[in-house]
Amino acid sequence: MEMPEMPDMPETPGKVDKAGKPAKSAASGQREKSAQPVQDQAPAQVETAVRPEQPQSQSQGQSQSADQKFLAAVRREIDWVDEEILSLLNKRARISKRVGRLKAGSGDPVFKPTREKKLLDRLTAMNPGPLPNEHLRAIYREIMSSSRSLQRPQKIVYLGPEGTFSHLAAMEYLGHSVEYLPKANFEAVFAAVSRGEAELGVIPLENSLEGSVGQSLDLFHRHDVFIQAELFCRIRHALLSKAMRMEDVSVVYSHPQPLAQCAQWLHANLPNAALIPLESTAAAARTVVDKPGAAAVGQSRLAEMHGLSVLASGIEDAPDNWTRFCIIAASRLADGQPDKTSILFTTPDKPGALAAVLATLAEAGINMSKLESRPLKSEKWKYVFFADLECDLYAEEHKKALALLREKCHTLRLLGSYPSGPKLDLNRE
Numbered sequence: 001m002e003m004p005e006m007p008d009m010p011e012t013p014g015k016v017d018k019a020g021k022p023a024k025s026a027a028s029g030q031r032e033k034s035a036q037p038v039q040d041q042a043p044a045q046v047e048t049a050v051r052p053e054q055p056q057s058q059s060q061g062q063s064q065s066a067d068q069k070f071l072a073a074v075r076r077e078i079d080w081v082d083e084e085i086l087s088l089l090n091k092r093a094r095i096s097k098r099v100g101r102l103k104a105g106s107g108d109p110v111f112k113p114t115r116e117k118k119l120l121d122r123l124t125a126m127n128p129g130p131l132p133n134e135h136l137r138a139i140y141r142e143i144m145s146s147s148r149s150l151q152r153p154q155k156i157v158y159l160g161p162e163g164t165f166s167h168l169a170a171m172e173y174l175g176h177s178v179e180y181l182p183k184a185n186f187e188a189v190f191a192a193v194s195r196g197e198a199e200l201g202v203i204p205l206e207n208s209l210e211g212s213v214g215q216s217l218d219l220f221h222r223h224d225v226f227i228q229a230e231l232f233c234r235i236r237h238a239l240l241s242k243a244m245r246m247e248d249v250s251v252v253y254s255h256p257q258p259l260a261q262c263a264q265w266l267h268a269n270l271p272n273a274a275l276i277p278l279e280s281t282a283a284a285a286r287t288v289v290d291k292p293g294a295a296a297v298g299q300s301r302l303a304e305m306h307g308l309s310v311l312a313s314g315i316e317d318a319p320d321n322w323t324r325f326c327i328i329a330a331s332r333l334a335d336g337q338p339d340k341t342s343i344l345f346t347t348p349d350k351p352g353a354l355a356a357v358l359a360t361l362a363e364a365g366i367n368m369s370k371l372e373s374r375p376l377k378s379e380k381w382k383y384v385f386f387a388d389l390e391c392d393l394y395a396e397e398h399k400k401a402l403a404l405l406r407e408k409c410h411t412l413r414l415l416g417s418y419p420s421g422p423k424l425d426l427n428r429e
């Protein structure tokens with residue numbers, strides 16, 4: 001059992017009022033010892049600096065200096081607010097470290113996506129503005145990224161090299177305070193997670209235009225990993241090159257999925273260019289760095305990373321282009337009330353076998369949002385089904401349905417329950 005620590009005492013749960021607010025404002029309480037206040041006293045009132053009236057007789061020089069004084073006053077207010085935020089962030093960090101020590105004691109995982117989703121939903125619901133909810137969520141994703149890594153250093157594996165959509169999606173969702181490790185292929189991502197070399201892995205599952213990433217689905221069959229979270233990312237593609245004009249491009253490299261997602265645009269705008277598939281968009285960007293007549297299709301941020309020009313952007317054939325990614329881990333999520341479950345199953349080889357599985361779900365009132373069959377590699381013309389169910393199939397209320405499913409299926413593996421994912425825009429600068 002953890003010993004209470006005196007310096008953390010103000011954060012003990014006892015000191016909250018009935019509404020759950022700290023009895024005394026943290027920021028108005030003791031300041032962080034390390035923080036160097038810009039001024040000792042808070043401005044008498046914040047957000048209230050009033051622009052002085054400017055007499056008609058004032059010269060341009062006099063009115064400019066009044067403006068400067070006013071700006072300095074407003075900036076002092078910002079400085080003061082920043083100190084308050086700093087103090088509160090450190091207070092939060094200390095509490096998070098305590099949660100981390102409790103988790104370590106009980107062997108509980110650090111990453112709690114259901115709790116994170118609830119927290120973001122609660123804050124956005126009570127946000128009075130003018131801070132837009134999208135900004136609030138982005139800020140909080142970084143706060144939680146720091147919080148997780150303070151509890152225990154986090155390693156996240158993804159299909160590299162740096163700058164792939166998987167990498168950008170992972171950073172958008174899990175923030176920048178964790179360590180990202182690129183892997184050469186999806187197999188290596190799954191292996192690193194199942195061996196415990198990394199806490200979490202990020203893999204693309206399906207695209208709204210191109211359908212499932214078959215390789216990802218197949219790997220679930222071979223590796224003992226679980227889905228702990230999902231996220232949907234808006235995908236925009238750009239044409240990136242060392243060449244300054246499109247007329248100079250004779251060959252285009254990318255991953256097969258982006259090449260397919262931009263097929264019509266490429267055909268209309270670069271009808272004579274050869275289209276060459278590579279293992280990732282980031283590898284394509286690297287490849288064209290020293291090939292002046294070549295271009296890569298990928299996310300525009302790759303241009304900055306590799307010193308390329310963006311010859312065209314938004315080149316995907318349908319603008320509403322989304323990819324669903326999932327976060328995989330070695331254990332299943334046992335936290336909160338997740339609202340989705342993914343399963344892998346095979347059916348007996350007899351008439352109506354699949355219908356019986358579907359009827360079991362229907363009778364239990366469970367909605368199925370995805371069903372995909374994949375070849376069972378060990379036996380030709382046999383299939384394994386991957387399904388997404390809109391429920392927590394581990395929950396007590398579905399115990400009977402789960403037992404029935406086990407009866408109707410030849411094999412059944414639960415791939416984990418997780419909260420339904422947010423929609424994130426990777427093109428936010």
Ligand SMILES: O=C(O)C(=O)C[C@]1(C(=O)O)C=C[C@@H](O)C=C1
Pocket residue numbers: 096099100110111112113115116119143144147148151
């Ligand atoms: O609530 C927890 O379990 C925490 O560890 C706190 C916290 C947070 O910073 O808010 C951190 C990590 C989890 O993924 C969820 C939330």
